[in-house]
Amino acid sequence: MAKNQSYYFSHDINASNDPKIAAMISELGMISYAWWWILIEKLAAADDYKLPLKKYTFVALDNELRMNNEQILTSVQQVFNKNQHVLEQNSMCSFCSFLLIYLLIHDYELLDCDDEYFWSPSLIRRFEFKKVKEETIREKRRLAGLKSAESRKAKKQNLTHVQQNLTHVQQNQLIKEKKRKENNIERDTRAREDENPLSMFDDDEVKNKPIYDLYMKAIGDVSPVIKDRLDDLVESYGKERVIVAINTTADNGGNSIKYVETVTAGNLKKEVQKDFGASKHNGNARNVSRKKEEVDWQAEYERVHGKG
Template sequence: MAKNQSYYFSHDINASNDPKIAAMISELGMISYAWWWILIEKLAAADDYKLPLKKYTFVALDNELRMDNEQILTSVQQVFNKNQHVLEQNSMCSFCSFLLIYLLIHDYELLDCDDEYFWSPSLIRRFEFKKVKEETIREKRRLAGLKSAESRKAKKQNLTHVQQNLTHVQQNQLIKEKKRKENNIERDTRAREDENLLSMFENEEVKNKPIYELYMKSIGVVSPTIKERLDDLVESYGKERVIVAINTTADNGGNSIKYVETVTAGNLKQEVQKDFGASKCNSNARSVSRKNSRKDEDVDWEEEYQRVHGKK
């Protein structure tokens, strides 16, 4: 056991009522009660709460307890009578503290000893109990510290997650804001392009302006290239056919100049086929009429009349 590092030890408030203590006070006087507690303090400060059975121990104790021979001899006259053999056999019997320790061990059983040390069993039990109690408290504090550390770690992790989530939200907001700005820029760019195209139409004499405006309204932006292709369609097929083709393209979900060109060419082809069919029908009708005319020329209408009316 390591040397005691405490500055106090437990003391029963009714220690003087202990029968052993009472017997000591009764035989040795009230001064023995002071000697007893001074001795306990020395034991509490010693390594392993034990003092050696050595001459230097009793020299020091005589000095600490301030015991003189006359006082101790007077107080323990009866002890001398009972323990003459101890006094005769022990060279340390001249020390008052030695005699006191002997009485505390053998007569009052307040101390215990072996061949090397003497000690207080009660004092050792109290310090053992105190040690266990302190270890229990330390263990509880250690567990509480671990729990507190885990709680702080969990809070820190939660805070980290919140910060990360907040960062994600902020990033999403930044992305949305960036996309919104890009859309605004694109819309403004398209508006400027439309204004530029319209201003381009206004800055010169534009004969196909209604075609361009209809295309922009129904299909999309009129670029210089699209403008040229629309001009070619008008020149090749006429404004009316191009207007019909643009409306047909919009109705069918088309969104390109190529679609308009295809529709325009298809409409013209249908017109040509229709006209060709009508011409063929007219030609056939004229041919039948000519045949019937020739038949009429060959018929003898006088004879036919007589046959029909039964005169022949």
């Protein structure tokens, strides 16, 4: 069995009142109480909570307990006198820790042993109880985890079942609600545009915004269609001609984009005629002069001499 991995073990707060412990302290002195708990710590860290009855064990314990022959023999002299046969039969009786453990086993019944190991029955019971308790807790946590997982799975299945079994009425209600929200958004958008019809053209980068603004003030609202037609006019005739056409339309009482388009095209035509009118007039004058210079000699002869 692997070594115990716990870093503590239970320790009764009234352990010193145990009759066996009290007898040990009374006969061996208070120092034996320290030896006892150091020994318990060593057992708690050992495999199966047991230490072997071997020479190396007692060599190590003498060092750990900081015991010497004079001290231990003085402390246990009267107690150990009745066990002289042990000294004669066991070669390890020269180790102070062996004498202490012998007394703890046979006189105070705090330890137990067999031919190979010695141990503390109380310590083993405590660790077995701790092990059972920890296993019980782990099992409870495992079952709680399984129960929680089953509960989540059931909720998920129920939710899926509910979603899959929505009635047509509920589905229609969802559709109607979606349409209502869309209508509300559209209505709010129209309301904002009614308050400020140019709000759709609030982008500072809109190059024809002054044209839209002039149209709004002089003629009427600017819809997306009117905006596109104004853009076409500006692109075809230039911004200055469109501004003139809008002002002319307003002065003449016009109230439509068609009117503005007609005026713009008419103004351009007038400009063309004006530009080319003078040159045309000069050309006609030259033609007249030339005709005058061309004399119909046959006609003149007939006029002077008469026909026949």
